[in-house]
Amino acid sequence: MFRYVLKRLWGGVITLFVVITLSFFMMRLAPGGPFSKDRAYPPEVLRNIEAKYHLDKPVLVQYWIYIKRVVVNFDLGPSTRYSDRSVNELIASGLDFSAKVGAGALLCAVLVGVLSGLLAALNHNKSLDYIPMSLAMVGVSVPDFVLANLLVILFGLQLQILPVAGVDEWQGYILPCVTLGLIYASSIARLTRGGMLEILGQDFIRTARAKGLPKRTVLWKHSLKGGLLPVVSYLGPATAGMLTGSLIVEKVFNIPGLGRFFIDSAINRDYTLAMGSVIVYAVMIIAFNIIVDCLYGVLDPRVTYD
Amino acid sequence: MDAFLRLLRNKAAVIGMLFVFAMVFAAFVGPAFQQYSYEEEDLDRANNPPTTWDVQKFSEGTGIQLNAADFKKWGGVYWNTKHYLGTDDLGRDMLVRILYGAKISLTVGFLAAVVSLLIGVSVGAVAGYLGGVVDEQIVRLIDTLYSLPYMFFVILLMAIAGRSFYLLFIAIGAVSWLTTARIVRGQVISLKNSEFIEAARSSGTGHFGILAYHLIPNTLGPIIVFFSLLVPRAMLEEAFLSYLGLGVQAPMASWGSLVADAQNYVTIYPWMVVLPGLALTLTLFSLNFIGDGLRDALDPKLRGKQ
């Protein structure tokens, strides 16, 4: 298992390099630089500023400087937009909010998803099966910003019980987490139901019953592990999806998270901040995928890593 | 063919098809019948709701002057007869705007799906057919690309380059071609060695001929199904990008951008957000139903796969 993790980490590093390189050159190749849109600076000032950010040097040199700085110092550089703050600082501040929303959403998705999936599986073909599954079908197809706004209107406007903008108080986190979470909860519910139903139809469940084990034991001890496996594999793409979804949610609910920095920096050609954000996102996705794969191996003893 | 008949028996799919057809018709043919153009502003009637409980109270509550003559009471509620779905902040008719958005959203979604299909089918078919080293490399490429945080690149791309309509659907199409390629490759591999291919080969058909005239037509079933699910996915991605301001640009409008425009006023003028969102959601549902129906009709064995 250890070697597997190492192999994946190495793969992750390579992917990261690809990501950094691609985004670096993508940004550089586009017309305009970080300062081209600003009000006209006198040429000398402009030259100084550009020198500060190494923009006067050839592209490949810039690339090398950047890589060196990131890899050796973990320093993502100074922001070109917010001239007195470093990218690390900015990302950290954005990440603070985004991480909270993300964690909350994940929790919501797993709890709601698994519980409703279990409910549906245990009441196969009865109303407690159809209702959650129909809702799940809706949830899977609804775009996040539509759901977000519906919730905002329902809870913010009509019922007036939850704040809909900003996260000054902890209640402000409820709607964003629920919005992001429910969409993935729908997929998780369907996967849980499918996985559980498949397991419950297997021969070894019959063996467990033949041994006289009470129904509870049969359910929890024998079925859950196998039944939740599809959910575990799904968590990889799900977390990646939640990261992209966070961009929307942060906009709807006005949360000063990483997403806002990312988009604005891309539009404003703030190279360092944009790159930094992409790197952070990429690291998170790669890390989650590795963790999920290892988790899967822990749960299913038949999986071998070569 | 009887597959078509099977499709027709699927009620959900039929309703979906009717809805989509109606939407497409309204979007493309509708403008001929419309009273207003999508840009026509009527500042006196800005921010008018489609319905309200009480014309007086609404004007008092929001400070928007409603023209009482515009509203007719029916079923206890007042309905806006001048602008059936209300107006936006510049007095533009919402119904017209939404239909205009429909045209854009549907077009982009469809074109993006086509792009995705073209790339995916070509790559997949070539990889599957040629096999060997070429196949290996392509598969490795696909796997690496799979692990990249794709959406982020698209965002970067659109932010940097993106005021081009064409780039939009190429970018979106480029996001989903991976899965298409995988599926097509799988199909080609399994068909590659069947008898009719051998027959074609022995009668002298060249590689390209075999690919174009024999292999691809026989993979058409799954491809059609996949395409029908690609379109809603592409539409969703377009809405996502437009919502973030990176998709279609003014003066064009898609459902995503319409929602974004009104996002800040959602608690005050909810209809501006809800209606385009609803249109998008219903269209996505319908397309998904059609896709599921096609999948069940063309090959019941495909059920459960994605």
Place this chain on the structure above:
Amino acid sequence: MKKSLLQVSDLSVQFKTDQGTVRAVDHVSFDLNEGEVLGIVGESGSGKSVTCLTIMGLLPMPPAKVTSGEIRFQGNDLLKIPESKLEDIRGKDISMIFQDPFTSLNPYLKISTQMMEVLATHSKLSAKESRKRCLEVLEQLGVSEAEMRFNSYPHQLSGGLKQRIMIGMSILLSPKILIADEPTTALDVTIQAQILDLLREINLKSGTSIILITHDLGVVAGLCDRVQVMYGGRLAERGNYDDIFYRTRHPYTRGLMESIPSLEVEPGTRLKPIPGSPPDLTQLGDFCAFSPRCPRAQEICRTVRPLEAVDNPGHSYECYFPVGQGSPPASRPNRAASMSSSESSEVHLS
């Protein structure tokens, strides 16, 4: 006279399917005595598995329904007692092992977990004592390196080993009855013999009654005291070993006998299958289920279901025109010496 342990009376089980109501078991009655091995023979769909699953209460009751009969065990009707009592009995008084060892064990749990939970559920043994007992049983069953296997996962073991473990799990608490549903069908021949030996040992040493379900008469020959042959959900014939093999009455049983490839005939002799195909269980009614394929069938067979006829005590069959008795051959296959038939068998010559 052996004591009767389990009495199945007039049992009928039906399934509702899209194609109609399947009469899987159709008014079947039989007894299981202490210490005996009862073989239930039949093709797939003959109702043998369903009967036993019903005894254990393992049939999913929405599609399945018991429409008549009772199953008496230790003074209770197993069809009427609450689920919790049934759970007590399963695994402790009556155990069951199944056909495919590859799918019958939970792949996600260790063998130790799956074995010890039986003891944890039904006994008050401590963890240490449970472990000891499990290992004891495994060694008894000839599992080499028992401790290592005990701590493994099912996928790490071979089919034969898995089946031994299944058997092990089922005898941990020395049940009165062990039901074995085609325990050797999924295994290859050499392992088959070993498993059957194991079962015989269990029967001899612990006095556990065994119901052995199989479609293979060869398996029956080596092991069973009494045999019943099922066809179309009904009991075609039942009796003790000699009755079935040497005084065959039912044409179906005779057909089965004749279709067994034998080492004693001339090479080149054709195999003799039973013509026709198994009955459609949704189309059965008040007529002999075997009549469409029976060489001896007459009009009455097709219109009225035969009642049970008795040949000698313990040997009965459902047929209007039974096959004549054959005379016992010069030699008989070896059987365990302490297996005693319930009655002395007299050879009747017609």
